[in-house]
Amino acid sequence: MAQDSGTRTLVSHAQLRRGRGRVIYWALLTVVVVGFTLVFLGPLYWMVTGALKSGQEIAQTPPSLFPKDPQLRNYADAWNNLDLAKLLFNTFYYAAGALLFQLVLDTAAAYALSKLRPAFGNLILGLMLATLMIPAMVLIVPQYVTVIDLPILHLNLLDSPFAIWLPAVANAFNIFLLKRFFDSIPEELMAAALMDGATPLRTLWSIILPMSRPILGVVSIFAVTAVWKDFLWPKLVMPSPETRTVSVGIYAFSGGTPMNVVIAASVIAAIPTVVVFLAFQRNIMSGLTTGSLKG
Amino acid sequence: MAITTVPGTRRKPGRPAAPRPTGPPRTSLGRKVRDNLTGHAFLIGAVICFAFFSWYPMIRGVVMSFQRTRRGVTTWVGWDNYERIIADPSFWTAWKNTFYFTVLALVLGYAVPFFVAILLNEFRHAKGYLRILVYLPVMLPPASALFLFKFYAYDPGDAGLFNSILKALHLPTSQWMQSPEMTMPAMVIASTWMNMGGAVLIYLAALQNIPGELYEAAELDGAGIWRRIRHVTIPQTRLILALLAMLQIVATMQFFIEPLILANGTGAEDSATSVAYLIYQHGFFQNDLNGAAALGVIMLVVLAGFSAAYVRLSAKQD
Numbered sequence: 001m002a003q004d005s006g007t008r009t010l011v012s013h014a015q016l017r018r019g020r021g022r023v024i025y026w027a028l029l030t031v032v033v034v035g036f037t038l039v040f041l042g043p044l045y046w047m048v049t050g051a052l053k054s055g056q057e058i059a060q061t062p063p064s065l066f067p068k069d070p071q072l073r074n075y076a077d078a079w080n081n082l083d084l085a086k087l088l089f090n091t092f093y094y095a096a097g098a099l100l101f102q103l104v105l106d107t108a109a110a111y112a113l114s115k116l117r118p119a120f121g122n123l124i125l126g127l128m129l130a131t132l133m134i135p136a137m138v139l140i141v142p143q144y145v146t147v148i149d150l151p152i153l154h155l156n157l158l159d160s161p162f163a164i165w166l167p168a169v170a171n172a173f174n175i176f177l178l179k180r181f182f183d184s185i186p187e188e189l190m191a192a193a194l195m196d197g198a199t200p201l202r203t204l205w206s207i208i209l210p211m212s213r214p215i216l217g218v219v220s221i222f223a224v225t226a227v228w229k230d231f232l233w234p235k236l237v238m239p240s241p242e243t244r245t246v247s248v249g250i251y252a253f254s255g256g257t258p259m260n261v262v263i264a265a266s267v268i269a270a271i272p273t274v275v276v277f278l279a280f281q282r283n284i285m286s287g288l289t290t291g292s293l294k295g
Numbered sequence: 296m297a298i299t300t301v302p303g304t305r306r307k308p309g310r311p312a313a314p315r316p317t318g319p320p321r322t323s324l325g326r327k328v329r330d331n332l333t334g335h336a337f338l339i340g341a342v343i344c345f346a347f348f349s350w351y352p353m354i355r356g357v358v359m360s361f362q363r364t365r366r367g368v369t370t371w372v373g374w375d376n377y378e379r380i381i382a383d384p385s386f387w388t389a390w391k392n393t394f395y396f397t398v399l400a401l402v403l404g405y406a407v408p409f410f411v412a413i414l415l416n417e418f419r420h421a422k423g424y425l426r427i428l429v430y431l432p433v434m435l436p437p438a439s440a441l442f443l444f445k446f447y448a449y450d451p452g453d454a455g456l457f458n459s460i461l462k463a464l465h466l467p468t469s470q471w472m473q474s475p476e477m478t479m480p481a482m483v484i485a486s487t488w489m490n491m492g493g494a495v496l497i498y499l500a501a502l503q504n505i506p507g508e509l510y511e512a513a514e515l516d517g518a519g520i521w522r523r524i525r526h527v528t529i530p531q532t533r534l535i536l537a538l539l540a541m542l543q544i545v546a547t548m549q550f551f552i553e554p555l556i557l558a559n560g561t562g563a564e565d566s567a568t569s570v571a572y573l574i575y576q577h578g579f580f581q582n583d584l585n586g587a588a589a590l591g592v593i594m595l596v597v598l599a600g601f602s603a604a605y606v607r608l609s610a611k612q613d
Contacts, residue, residue, distance in 0.1 A: 009510065028414075029420060032425065104340070109337065118334025131353075133599075134349070135598055137571040142359060143352045145584060166344050167344070167348040169344035200337070229436050231436075247437070250442070251555075270439040281430070
């Protein structure tokens with residue numbers, strides 16, 4: 001039954017447990033649970049089962065709630081015709097690389113900004129945070145021009161995974177999250193490590209990182225899902241069919257492919273993020289609120 | 296761990312062992328330089344990435360907008376790109392659509408999550424389940440979710456999900472993306488469904504920080520539920536409400552993937568073209584990267600104007 005330990009909200013607990021309040025509470029709760037299930041899960045159900053229907057069945061009125069003759073043909077077609085295995089592997093590869101680069105470089109940067117505090121550290125932090133103010137669409141053209149001819153080095157990164165991995169490191173939000181967490185680690189621990197002769201790298205590895213598991217988890221999830229969900233940037237920098245991500249690949253095929261097959265492919269593309277979400281939903285939700293509220 | 300004084304440590308004899316809370320106190324110059332170098336060595340990787348992919352493109356974008364590259368030769372052309380972009384009739388259509396989308400998304404995508412959060416915060420049961428439900432669409436790849444809307448929900452025939460529901464309720468069906476009037480509302484509905492989870496969770500966290508005594512006091516003064524929302528909930532979450540409004544305006548003004556997938560870019564009678572889509576068109580289809588850069592700068596100025604107005608307003612209130 002209801003826990004009374006929670007703080008008081010808009011309507012008092014006592015009111016909700018007696019007579020009319022109780023009836024309204026349960027009625028409202030039922031309506032919301034049913035309504036939300038329909039609104040948020042309903043379309044997903046429609047998507048998964050729609051892709052099980054035949055072309056005729058999907059066009060019939062009124063639509064059938066359950067597929068009459070469920071067949072996996074659309075899913076099989078999607079898998080084979082769109083070469084989804086390849087697309088999924090590409091996306092996974094980009095996401096894993098982006099995660100690795102961010103974990104190494106952003107963690108090191110946040111550690112330097114929080115604990116080592118070199119000269120001009122605050123200026124650098126300010127310049128990094130300033131990028132949060134620049135809308136992504138404004139940068140898309142000059143970023144593209146930069147990637148096709150990297151200044152000084154004159155490299156063309158088109159179709160190279162580095163075109164996704166390196167820009168992912170320039171993520172001020174994740175650096176900010178990490179720095180704020182490192183700030184909360186007592187300075188005494190740093191001093192103690194220094195006194196024992198630990199190098200800064202050793203301190204980071206043996207003291208800071210083991211204490212930072214929660215925030216590292218949050219940053220990792222953000223890093224992976226950002227690459228998985230991204231569309232325009234991978235569409236621009238991964239133009240050839242062999243290097244496409246799954247979202248871009250489905251879009252590229254959507255014109256000449258039966259719609260049930262496109263939907264089946266969309267379902268398959270969504271499975272990894274949904275699984276990650278269900279597995280890590282606690283971390284994701286706590287990360288969202290710490291990152292936005294106290295910041 | 297040895298507690299003896301090791302030569303080279305900065306603790307002076309006779310001083311209390313507790314280290315100072317801020318940084319090393321007195322150090323030699325050489326040590327200082329070395330510490331700085333170590334610090335910068337940790338920073339360098341991220342700084343290089345920022346330099347190449349954020350800071351430099353920022354400057355490059357502004358520079359490009361005043362240049363024109365033809366056959367590999369780049370020349371300064373002053374405001375030519377801006378004039379060409381503004382003279383394009385789709386420029387004004389795109390801004391009109393973008394403002395319309397932003398306002399609709401603000402009405403729907405801003406008020407709805409707030410009231411959903413207030414409602415969820417009252418429940419003592421099924422809390423986790425409802426939160427997962429609201430946030431689930433946020434985790435879908437936007438392309439996947441939009442194909443669902445395009446092919447199933449907004450099917451203009453009677454077999455479409457929304458039209459079947461309307462029909463079952465004996466309401467008139469709609470052409471959805473094929474009708475210029477419905478294009479925007481349909482895109483806003485899809486966008487809100489995909490994105491509102493984040494806002495709901497942030498509001499929920501803000502609501503949990505409201506001290507319960509405030510509600511108690513208001514109730515003792517005879518304030519009903521609506522007055523409690525108006526005089527306690529809204530003032531107490533004002534800052535986060537204002538911040539999210541700002542973030543949402545900036546995010547929705549850049550809407551791109553909704554017109555691209557739902558409306559094949561422009562939609563019926565140009566009803567879906569957004570400024571972001573126009574940037575994409577100019578840059579990558581009309582071979583006009585300089586014009587696209589100029590459009591980007593215009594967008595930046597407009598969004599910066601919004602941010603400045605926001606800072607002004609919120610500073611005035613405090």
